[in-house]
Amino acid sequence: MATGRIQRLRRGVYGCAHVDEQIARAATIGGALTCVSVLRSHGVWAGDSLRLHLQLPPTSSATQDPSAQFHWARPRFGLQSPWEVTPLQSLWQALHCLDEENAIAAMESAMWTGFLRPEQIRQLALHAPRRLQDGIRRMVNNSGSGNETIVRLRLERAGFTVVAQGHVPGMGHQDLVVDDCVGLDVDGRAWHEGNDRFATDRDRDVQAEGLGRHSLRIRTAHIFRTWPHTLAVIERAVADARRDRERRRGRVIVRFDDPF
Known part of the structure; x- marks a missing residue:
């Protein structure tokens, strides 16, 4: 303690100087890290609250x-x-x-990140609160982020058919494909920064448009601040894409490798 290599957290409990701040706080109070605090520390979707969640023994006298x-x-x-x-x-x-x-997003994120095994997710799903059962029936195992899950659930409940990780030949996947005619990417700062990623995203958009699939990008604020407007934009994009598809039916498409 004199050299600062360890610190006293509470009576009889000491921690290294580099111990995780939240773990140290849990030990100081006399509890264990739990709930969304554990999820977040392991990179699992945990909603937007940063409040510390602690498990305490029923007989604990810890001060609130x-x-x-x-x-x-x-x-x-x-x-x-x-x-x-x-x-x-x-x-x-x-x-x-x-x-x-956010609960369904956390379950899908736990699968995507490998935090829990599929059989563990199924175990929790069997005993989950009744309010989550509709969302559990809509779960997929390939949702790339919590934002994608939330957007997909909202669009499905608005009546759309939504596929997660829609394939774009030679260019990977789009986050969501809505009614098989609009590719939707849910951009998050952590996943879409940098010139290389920006260029790849735009190349994929061009490739998807070439396949007849319109592309649309939204960001976090469009989900949680202006969702009614965002939904209206997606509805318009899907309606336009359907009309374009109808106009193209019966046309002869000339490919670049066709002889003229």
Whole structure:
């Protein structure tokens, strides 16, 4: 302690100077990291709240902290250390804390990242709150981000058919394909920064347009700040794409490699 290599977190509990800040705080209070705090620390979708979630023993006398969310019940799926619950417990708890959209996004993200195995997701789905059952029936195992999941659920409930990770020959995938005629990419800063990624995204848009699939890009603000307008834009794009498809029927398409 004198050299700063360790620190006293609480009576009888010490931590290295480099210990994770949230783990140190959990140990200081006498609880274990749980729920969305564990998900976020492992790169799993956890909604937008940054509030610390801690699991405490039912007999704990810890002082309430307004900046933290305390969970007092005994963990159903146990602890993996005195300071953190198991991955299964963290997602189980998150299903009870998050709203429906974010809960389903967390489940799909847990599969996509490998945080939980498919059979563990199925186990949770069987016992999930009733309010999540419609979203669980709509789950897919290839959603690339929580934002993609939320957009897909909203569009499906608006009556569209939506496919996740729509293939673009030679250029990878578009995040979502709506009614088989509009490719929708949900751009997030973490995934679409940099000149190389920007160029690849635009090349894929051009390739998709060449296949007769219109392309549209939205960002996080379009989902959570201006969704009614965003939905109206997508509806218009799909309607226009359908009309274009009808006009093209019966035409002779000249390919670049056709002899003139």
